Amino acid sequence: MPSDSVSTCPCQSGKGFPSCCGRFLAQGLLARTPEQLMRSRFSAFALGGFGAYLLATWAPESVAGMTAESLSEPSLDWSGLEIVSRSQQGNAGVVEFRAFFREDGEVGCHHEISRFERRDGRWLYVDGDVLED
Numbered sequence: 256m257p258s259d260s261v262s263t264c265p266c267q268s269g270k271g272f273p274s275c276c277g278r279f280l281a282q283g284l285l286a287r288t289p290e291q292l293m294r295s296r297f298s299a300f301a302l303g304g305f306g307a308y309l310l311a312t313w314a315p316e317s318v319a320g321m322t323a324e325s326l327s328e329p330s331l332d333w334s335g336l337e338i339v340s341r342s343q344q345g346n347a348g349v350v351e352f353r354a355f356f357r358e359d360g361e362v363g364c365h366h367e368i369s370r371f372e373r374r375d376g377r378w379l380y381v382d383g384d385v386l387e388d
């Protein structure tokens with residue numbers, strides 16, 4: 256693991272965490288684009304411990320019983336993110352991404368087209384279609 260991995264943002268933007276997803280996760284700023292929200296949610300999953308943020312950025316009708324506690328628990332060993340495409344029209348946005356994880360010594364991929372909506376000035380994750388690679 257590279258020595259700068261602590262300060263480099265997990266979303267692999269190439270920026271440091273404080274100037275990338277840390278603005279939203281740690282400083283409470285609001286994501287201004289669907290891609291920023293998507294990246295910050297990936298980083299939240301990758302880092303663990305940000306269940307409250309994940310819950311706050313999830314459309315309430317899609318939360319389906321998840322709690323800040325359950326969302327804070329480490330899930331998969333997320334290792335990388337690739338944004339395939341993004342688009343935004345008014346208060347609706349779509350981001351297609353591949354998120355990579357390590358499991359049993361192999362690299363897996365979660366490929367999803369996510370839908371986002373901006374409500375009361377806040378971008379929320381609504382739902383997504385998972386694609387089979």
Ligand SMILES: [Zn+2]
Nearest residue numbers: 264266275276
């Ligand atoms: Zn980031």
